């Protein structure tokens with residue numbers, strides 16, 4: 001069985017070992033060592049990577065009692081090897097994991113909220129609390145955690161051989177189903193809980209702790225958080241984003257939100273004014289369309305190409321051209337696409353049937369039924385001629 005160097009010393013970044021097993025496997029070889037500091041995928045966090053001799057370790061997993069390192073090449077049994085962890089990655093993960101213990105302690109201490117889930121990815125980490133926590137509550141948790149980090153308390157791991165030894169320890173969390181020997185990770189002066197993973201040595205090594213999102217989750221709260229360099233890099237990105245917004249509005253960073261707010265209001269006013277202007281314009285347009293209509297056996301026929309009129313306006317316009325007996329076929333061209341709408345009143349023909357002729361002529365897609373149908377197509381080069389031939393078609397339809 002492999003001696004797990006990470007259990008009591010989290011700072012081992014390189015070590016010597018002997019290969020005790022090497023088997024071909026999917027993606028390379030599975031190597032076992034007599035001793036290893038490589039932490040496997042476990043406890044909600046990703047494994048360590050690094051090297052065993054010249055072999056690159058890309059994955060580490062437990063299989064029962066075995067600790068299996070996935071490598072890109074084989075190493076003969078009994079070989080003495082020098083091993084090295086990608087310690088920047090390991091340290092970053094330790095910062096997140098110790099950060100999680102500290103944040104969980106603060107949530108429990110301040111609000112009695114229990115940590116019921118932890119996931120650490122390579123760019124973010126989440127912890128789930130079993131209670132809803134307000135925005136102010138999240139800030140209070142964050143503040144206390146950062147204060148405790150600045151106190152630079154010792155973080156220690158100890159293995160307790162019997163349940164009796166554990167009896168006097170005020171555990172925040174005792175993972176279900178665990179039996180002695182049990183490993184307890186303690187933050188001096190505050191937290192103690194069961195945990196299998198490596199941690200930084202003192203809370204100061206966590207660096208800054210930042211909860212970047214807290215959302216309702218399964219009746220509680222899911223907090224996404226960042227520690228150490230992740231928190232710094234997030235702050236830098238946020239600062240760059242706010243600076244870019246401020247620059248865009250030619251204002252100071254602390255005025256950016258007000259500037260965005262004002263632009264949103266301006267935009268909403270402008271949209272309202274535009275709607276009013278279109279309504280007035282479309283009233284005139286509908287009158288002009290009606291004036292242009294031709295009488296085909298008592299039905300007012302309108303066939304017209306418009307430009308840049310959206311679907312809703314097209315529908316309203318067609319509606320405004322209806323008389324006792326009417327057929328309006330309106331096209332709206334953007335230069336790239338043409339949308340079309342057929343509306344009728346008081347005539348026998350079904351628009352769902354008539355639109356087929358337009359679909360065919362323009363190679364477009366559209367449908368509908370009764371008195372309304374609509375569709376669209378790529379604008380053809382000869383749109384005007386095509387529409388003229390459709391006008392002839394609709395005349396003939398109305399003539400019966």
Ligand SMILES: [Zn+2]
Nearest residue numbers: 194195196197
């Ligand atoms: Zn833990």
